[in-house]
Amino acid sequence: MVTFIKIRQRTRGWLLFMILAVFGCAIAAEIRGTVEDAKTSSPLKGADVLIKNTTLGNSTDGEGRFVISGVAEGRCELMVSLLGYQSRTVKLTVGTEGTASVQIKLTPVLLPMEPVWVTGASYRDVLSTPDVQSEALDLSVTEVPRVTMEQQHSKTLVDAMSYMPGAMIENRGRKVKQFLSFRGQRYPYPDYAVDGVWQKEFLELPYFFSSQDIESLEIMRSSAVLLTGLSTMAGVVNVKTREYEESETTARLEYGSYQSMRGLFSHGGKVNALSYAGSLGFFKTKGPANKNAAEQVANAFGKIKWEPNRNFYLQTSAFYLTADRELLLAQPPADSSYWQKVDAYDPVKALLLTLSSRYRMGERASLEVKASYADRKPDYKSYNTLTDQTSRYREPDHELNLTVIQAISLFRDNTVRGGFFYNHWVAPHGKRFYYGKACDTETFAGVLMDEQRLGKLYLDAGLRWEKTHWNRYGAFSINESAKGLTKVTPVVDEWQRPMMMGTLGAAYHFTETISLHGHAAFGRVQPRAGTMTAEMVEPLDEKQIKADVGVQKLSPELGRFSLVYFLTRQDNAIALSGATKTLNGRVLELYLNRDQYQTGLETEWQSAWLWHQIRPFVNCTYVLAKESSKGTMVRNEEYPQWITAAGLLRQGRLLEVNLLGKYLSGFKGSQFLPAGVPPQPLGDFVNVDVIVTWNALPQTRTRLYFELRNLFDKKYATSIGYPDFGRRMYAGITKTW
Structure with a gap:
């Protein structure tokens, strides 16, 4: 019927x-x-x-x-x-x-989706991107595109990396407000590069660097990075600045908790072979009451790129900021000195200039040259509430960087790359924990790398040599603190012993969607000249071994899944003991040898769009960090064993909802504690953020948004004495032309 x-x-x-x-x-x-x-x-x-x-x-x-x-x-x-x-x-x-x-x-970019086996061509066009890392490191490199930063409403460079695999952000109130680390590798922390140019002293700027000026981030979590930067232990974050393919103008205004205001105006475009980008931004907040947490920041960015053909480009960029930032007062159990002194940057100014060019000489060779100059001028003010005295310090520093990489295809499926790196860094008055200790260093490095493809198998080998001349150096520290070493005599006009590192890598593609990747780096670090132990003998050479091994599955329907095992091992690691000794009127810092390593597993799922509306992601990292103590290996409890992040984006015609969550297992911290106090518990929290965007006027490209940060109002902490502010709310409007 x-x-x-x-x-x-x-x-x-x-x-x-x-x-x-x-x-x-x-x-x-x-x-x-x-x-x-x-x-x-x-x-x-x-x-x-x-x-x-x-x-x-x-x-x-x-x-x-x-x-x-x-x-x-x-x-x-x-x-x-x-x-x-x-x-x-x-x-x-x-x-x-x-x-x-x-x-x-x-x-x-770094993860090609459809390799074409019949041609035998490299997955990457190395001649077009001579500084690209080894294909064997694919699973330890994550790219954060601009669209992801916009969906997560990232405000700064550090915000944009919050949900990366193994990422831990230590929020502090000190001169460096946020430290970022991956896979348990701290002291040193990861380095930064801007448009492929390594920066030696950049730790104070990521908090101020606006995500609006970033096209994408290339996060190299492996400690075996060879062609970007001079650091060999903790990885590198490469900031690729904003580019436009067509004319676009954006204005944004936001207001939120603690009377926070943020504004932005950006414009860019492309005319024939010339593209350009520019932006102006500001941020202001009073912070929580009685916490000395007020901030105001103004920044400007500009970039010009000329690319007349696929064989040549020339680009230059400039980033400038001026800011006043009060240094957040700590609270117990931090040492009383951190909540009795009212400190501030008043102001801090920074200028970063970059210049880069690439010339491709036919189909078999290319040359890339990059340079940068950075000038930072922090003025530091400290008021002691007990003595009613105010002190002022100027901590300027500047650095010059040069990178030259030549890539040559000797024959089919083989490419050789040679690189030269130079850095000259000067801090005439010292800075942060080593204020008063002038520093003037020059570092030279050379890299040689060969890549060979044999059908579905990719192989590479590399060698790196690095040497530093200390014109003057007094920045001795233990875990970013000069405590106990303030009387150490600076080193003057002395060449340090060279550092050598070799690498071997391989990748094998079983099918077009399943591949296995492995990479190992090894080297020997000699103690610098004059280094002594408490027994007044030279420490043993340090041996370093680093490895990344993993498998990935690519699917147009489900996205990308990967599982990686990683290891960083240091036998006879040369570490400062914290003790000093006076010898012939000269105060020496004393070193020791100890074994230490970090090992663990990292899994990640980056989904494709499901039903054209939903896109989830999940990553989880397990880290086991150990160090020798009294002849036995014990767990380093000052780093969480589990770091997990997840998110769910639902995108519709009028409404977009983004849920983001992060979990850090419990760990302990000792920095900022009074002398004699044992390490205190940190971490062990779940943080959830909710972002809702309404496309109010689709035809005029006007969007309203609302952010709810720390949904459950957790007062968690990742550094002693500096808990999170709790639940925060922000609302804003974005207009694009």
Whole structure:
């Protein structure tokens, strides 16, 4: 029996009106297009193409083609993404004829999605990116694209890395407000590079560096990074500054807890071969009452890039900031000195200039040259509430960096790269914990790396030599503290013994979607000249071994899954003992040898878009850190064993909801405690953030958003005496032209 339901003409009219109001589009309109590799022009299969602020989208077929039906006439934005490629947003207009065509090119990054075995070509075009890291390290390198930073509403460089695998952020109130570490590797902390140029003294700036000026982040968690930076132990974060493919202007205004205000105006575009970017921003907050936590920051950014053809580019950028920042007062159990002194940066100013160029000499060679100059001028003010005295210190420093990398393809499937690095750093008055100890150092390094592909097997080997001349050096410290070493005599005009490191790497692709990656680095570090132990003998040479081994699975439908084992081992590690000795009128710091290592597992799932609306991610890192103590290996309890992050993004035509969560297991801390007090518990918390964005006026590209940080109001801490402020709320509006 068939039942027919009659619907009145008026009801049908209301239903049609509601459908058009909800979907805002003409049923007949559609967008057709192709997605290709920007380097090879090969069609890309499985790329997600989604109309921004809608649920409309599709994936490309085997020929790179896609069709999206039910599109409204007028302007719209296509968000295009594919694992192994840099995501893009493309603007276009659907005309009255009801059909629009577009050709989209994606730039490959560290994780290619569709290798073409028959050509025997490298997954990376090394000649176009001479500083790219070994393919064997793919599983230990994460790229954070701009679209992810926007979805998570990251405000600063550090914010953008909060949910990376194994990331731990130590929030403090001191001169360096936030320290970032991965996989239990601290002291030293990870280094930073800007547009591929390593920065020696950058720790104070990530908190001030606006995410609006960042195109993407390349986070190299492995301690075996060879071609970016001069650090060998804790990894490198490479900040790639903002670029535009077409004209765009954005304005943003935000207000929130503790009378916080944030504003931004940015503009960029591209005219023929010349692209440009610029921005102005400010941030101001009073902070919690009676905590000495007021801040105000103003920053500016500019960049110009000229790329007349695929063989040559020249670009320069500038970043400037001026800020006043009060140093947050600590609370018990921190030592009383940290809550009796009212300190502030008044002000801090910084200028960072970069210049880079690449010239590709045909199909077999390329040369890349990069340079940077940084000038930082922090003025530090300290008021002691007990003595009613105010002290002022100036802690300026500047550095010059130069990187030169030559890549040569000797024969098919083989590439050799040679690199030269130079850094000159001067801190005439010292700074932070070594204020009053002038520093002037020059570091030279050379790298040679060879890569060979044998079908599905990739092999590489590298060698690095590094040597530093101390024109003057007095920044001796233990765990970023000069306590006990303040009377040590600075070293003057002395060459340090060279450091050597060798690397071996391999990657094997079982199929187009399953691959195995392994990398090992090993080296020997000799004690610097004049180094002595408490027995007044020279310490033994330090032996270093670092390894990353893992497997990954790529799927256009489900995304990327990886599992990695990592190890950093130091036998006879040369460490400061904390003791000093006066010899012939000269105060010497004393060293010791001890074994220490960090090992663990890291798993990560980065989902593709599910049903064109939902995109989850999960990562979990287990770290076991040990060090020798009285002849036995004991766990280093000052680092959490478990670090887990997860998120769920739901994107619709009018409403976008992002849930973000993080868990740190319990650990202990000793820094900032009074002398004689045993380490105190830290961590052991779950933090949840909720972000809701409403596309209020789709046609004018106006968006309203609301952020709820620390949803459960947890007063957790990652540093002694500096707990989180608790639940915070922010609301803002963004307008894009």
